Amino acid sequence: MTKKEFYITTSIAYANAAPHIGFALESLQADAIARYERQSGAETFFLTGTDEHGSKIARAAEAAGKDPGVFVDANADRFRSLKDALNLSWDGFIRTSDRKTHWPVAQELWQRLEKSGDLYRKTYRGLYCVGHEAFVTPKDLVDGKCADHKKEPEVIEEENWFFRLSKYTGEIELKIKNDELLILPESRKNEILSLLKQGLEDISFSRPAKDLSWGVPVPGDETQTMYVWADALSNYISGHGGIGAWQKHPADVHLIGKDILRFHAAIWPAMLLSAKLPLPKSLFVHGHILVEGEKMSKSVGNVVDPFELVEKYGTDPVRYYLLREIPSDQDGDFGYDKFEERYNGDLANGLGNFAARVTTLASGLGSFTIGEIDASVVSKIEVTERHVAEKMKNFRLSEALMAVFELIQFGDRYANDHKPWDKNLSPEEKRKILGNLVEILRSATHFLRPFLPGTAEKIAGAVEVSDGTMTVKKIEPLFPRLTA
């Protein structure tokens, strides 16, 4: 009760392939926010996981000659191992194929919707393309034929469960409008409001089990398997203690990509309303990563593997690039040249060099008492703290990082102005100046900790403080310059 609780989620990744840097970005954003909240004293729960059902996965497994369960286990492990590669601090990893923790919640949620009278059977008639092995819409057709497969689709009828999404349009619109369900950035809020204004239609909530066997069975109807909505979205509940826990404390923020905004801002809230459960407090919508200006796609072959990046550059440089170079709420670009520019400019020359110069200078002093800190330094640190807090509140991570690097620049300037290496300075004068510089370094380290936890650890390890006495060790180069 007394302690602030904070519950943050990423979307769950579809486990049909290996993770790419898009998911790495979302994980890192969530991680930085989670670490920041934890550091600020909140009891934080950070959830991530994998979405493992659906015919796409069943087919991918079949193509790989594997049982879907085995296939999905292997992929889930790869997503899980992002934790080490990227130094993620998640507390829970939910898998939708988990029959013990996930299925009962998905089914309970389903039953709640049913109890509210919001699920009904309806015959769905659609155009089925054999090539797609899926329904297509008239817009996918050219001259009455599937644009991809050049075949006329068949008209197929099947019975599905439907959810009365239409019933909740108005209520959701209102809650988004008055920020009861806060959507950030504001442009995304506008986007979803304009969609809601057009109204929502009821959606199909299940598939015949004969077509979709790899999924959660519909309770009380063996012939049907849940379609993605109840199956996947319920992870936010099953991954953190189940329905009772959600009732007490729903998610503070769901991090999602712009591609799944409508699911999270319309379908998910509608389900929760129908189930008489509280809505998440906010959604933060990030953009997509382009690679050298192009959309990342398997067919183009420009998919960037986060594990390779980490292998090549190290964890914190990858964290830094994705959190700093990619604007948190817009599309951003990944490129190796840019990566190395950022690395050299900010990490090697900026943070790394500043840490080296300060610790080298201060290590020559032995143990010394911390003197008074200049008013200008105190106020710069305070300003930085305020800026970081403001930016973090709106999840503008890249801008928060900018504020921290301004502090480092301030530190470099302070060193140049006061020249603690000057032979004419008395030992007291040197100590005073270095006391200030170390203070700047320590503060910057503190602010950077959510973003670059490993680096912060290293710097903190070089500065020992006890009872107002400080001992500084010379630090090993944190980020050796990359040379072309």
Add this chain to the structure above:
RNA sequence: CGCGGGGAAGAGUACCGGUUGCUCGCAAGGCUCAUAACCUUGAGGUAGUGGGUUCGACUCCCACCCCCGCAACCA
């Protein structure tokens, strides 16, 4: 077609109706504690295009162009 977002110096971005600010990159000078680093100064933008409102617009309005997402069964 429609809805939403975005288009600013080589790159990434901020604020704002009233001489475009910041970071990286680039150039010159300074300094030498530090990872050829750091500091200072400078070059570089007709703010997508064309109209309009206004004493005055990057900022408001309209049209168009380009990019991105959505467009309900595609996870």
